[in-house]
Amino acid sequence: MKFATTVIIGAGQSGLAMSRHLTDRSIDHVVLERGEVANSWRTERWDSLRLLTPNWQSRLPGYAYQGDDPDGFMSMPEVVRFLQRYAEVSNAPVETGTLVTRVWPLDAGYAVSTNQGAWRCRALVIASGACNIAATPSLSAGLPHEVASLTPMQYRNPDLLPEGGVMIVGASASGIQLAREIRASGRRVVLSVGEHVRMPRTYRGRDIQWWMDAIGAMDVRYDAIEDIERARHLPSPQLVGTAERETIDLNSLRKAGVEFMGRLVGLNDGKAHFSGSLANFCALADLKMNRLLASIDEWVSSSGLADRFPAPQRYQPTVVDPQTKLSLDLNDGIGTFIWATGYRADYSWLDVPVLDRKGRIRHDGGVISAPGMYVMGLPFMRRRKSSFIDGAGDDAADLAAHLSLGLTRAAA
Amino acid sequence: MTMTTTISPVAKADNGVNVSALLSARQALEQAPQAAQFKWRASCAWLNGTHSRSVIGNFFGLGAEQSRNKTFTVEADHPQVFASEDNAPTPVELVLSGLASCLTAGVAAVAQRRGIQLHSVKATLEADMDIQGILGMDDEVRNGFGAIRIHFDIQANATEDEIKALVAQSQKRSAVFDIITNPTSVFVTVN
Structure with missing residues (x-):
């Protein structure tokens, strides 16, 4: 079983923003991605779809839109390129083609099984998105x-x-x-x-x-x-x-x-x-x-x-x-x-008792009651912008600080 | 796990609605959703002709039978143009009354929650009906209302849009509005 201090599930804007903050804090981690970076944007959207937020608002920690059309709206291939490039410039440790099949608690941390072998970690960040299932x-x-x-x-x-x-x-x-x-x-x-x-x-x-x-x-x-x-x-x-x-x-x-x-x-x-x-x-x-x-x-x-x-x-x-x-x-x-009746997250792989009676994850601003476990990118999770590309940075900063403090306390 | 639910201090308005109790109930039911299952009841006896009397008493809710210290009676009949004795309102008028009362109660509760003092609330209702339906003259005509129009005249310490929002929110949370605008399965047994 491979070990990383922190496992991040999902390489979309949330997972990549968190990865960037953990890198800045020298917390070793891995980002497990079932497909390629920005997988949902790549495969689960209709042809004509563009972002609902203007280009200038695509801001992530240490990275922002630099093109010549700040008031335009990115097409899906453009969003994919934008996030792909972010993963590259951040040197995000992304393991693509890695589908998480189960997460369960260990004495001090979590075990994560995937189609590419298992991981053990002390902290876990669920950044797999709010819209997995229609x-x-x-x-x-x-x-x-x-x-x-x-x-x-x-x-x-x-x-x-x-x-x-x-x-x-x-x-x-x-x-x-x-x-x-x-x-x-x-x-x-x-x-x-x-x-x-x-x-x-x-x-x-x-x-x-x-x-x-x-x-x-x-x-x-x-x-x-x-x-x-x-x-x-x-x-x-x-x-x-x-x-x-x-x-x-x-x-x-x-x-x-x-x-x-x-x-x-x-x-x-x-x-x-x-x-x-x-x-x-x-x-x-x-x-x-x-x-x-x-x-x-x-x-x-x-x-x-x-x-x-x-x-x-x-x-x-x-x-x-x-x-x-x-x-x-x-x-x-x-x-x-x-x-077109909405979307919900898929937590069928999550074998930790943190869901409410409607199958939604219970959290306090992204902090889950299970020690060292976090979620990101849900609507109004910490702020109104939490589910927006522009919201990933501030949430990642807060939660990375919380996560880091938890690791320090556990080590003390 | 701490989910913070903030309850705002109930504002100065007093419409006679205990909003704090309703909010506490909502919080309690989050923990025990099965207690939210209610059963409402009525019984109705034929008197004569189209005249009948309903008796309304106990109901079930919060996990137990809830008894009242009195029962209520509601009579219904049909007017003389239907060759009846007009002893009481028609059932369809009682439906209008139920809708109006439900929405009016909602307006008061929402206003209390939003700190809006009501001075007066008056609802006026009118419903269209083509009686070819109930008389069996035309299968393409439904028995019930074609449409219902409600006009609210509300005096309150609030802006016009705030008052409109009270009425809209009341409709959104109204049981009778839902019963009338959406289908409901009805099961009837005999003897």
Whole structure:
């Protein structure tokens, strides 16, 4: 059994940022990666996807975007190259093609079995990502066999879809992006809309991510939030990264010809049934967006910067057709369902009792109760930006300090 | 393992809702989720014609039978245009009343949680129904409501958007709103 003081599982932005901090602290470690660096970005994303954060915001410890398009959005091959290069300049000790199959506790540390032999370590950092599995609701079992069923991880582009119209379930970032591009390819698209987060791409002349960064929203800590559980499970905002910095919302999709339904609540006898709650979910999203815009306006005013930005504006409330139907006959031309209903982490290999009753890892800002065990990259884990590339650095710095202190104490 | 759950000091507003107790209950149920399983009950007896009387008493929750020190009765009937005696509201009007009461209670609770003092809350409801459905005249017409419209008139120490957010959040957490907007399986046995 090979030994490393610390084993990091996953060579994405989180694992690489942690590796960099451990190197800086001279803590020997290895980064175990099931595929190649940035594996999920490489293999589990659709063709047209770009980052939802502008290039300048791709900042990691000792490394940042240096290209000539700071306001652009990286394509997936660009993200892969960006992280690959980071691994190289950091001399990160990455073991690629190494799939972790089980982790279990030892007297002082953990054992990690992989398809490339076993490791023993004193500290363990889980940086395998928050989105390993596309979560589909149990009612998806009721989908008729003749209708194709896909997740956004399997979807690549409209040309590869089976014949016919497409029902997209979920109107967060994945759902609205897929609705936009599949509709643009000329297909009928029906979008099932539950809780969602509406956000303009740009506001008062700047990218919305620039504002979130400027007003300090991305740095808000997990222990400063009243209902952190709720904050951690918010849907991803309705954003897309395009060269035109296009804002995409339900109103723009409606203009493009996308049809809307409420939340999907049933599938039987070849029919899909939808909730009558669509109007309220749209009202909630409009109100929430306006609270964000108001907080930006307030920050601008109180900073005395009002003359540096265009005037405040508000957007058209989401239009909800009072005749919205509550059911849809799937024989009426729907060939594919795409379940854009969120993602979850896969901890099936983790044989340490640290999961809650819903299978989620229990942690306090990334610190797991099992000694020397940490997790990274989960939504709002330590800060609002924890699951962003830009958030990996600060979290890695905090957790590397905690990890280092733990090793020192154990040695004392 | 320490998961920090912060409870904000309940603000100065007093809408008569004990939010601290509700928040404590939520915390307690995190540890014992099985206690969250409730069963609500009603019984109903036919009186005459379309007139009936429901009796509502005990329910099950927090892992035990919960008895009340009184029972409630609710009557229903149909109006004279249906050739009935109009002794009480129709069942569908009681559904509207249930929805309004649920949302109104929610508004009060959310306002308390957010430190918003309510001065008055009035909900006005109207529901569309094509009675060709219940009369069996047209199979394509459903029996129930085609749509429900609710108007809230709320006076409170809050901005217009804050008041709108109270009503939206109340709908999001309302049991009756969920019962009406989403399907529910119904199982009926006889004798």
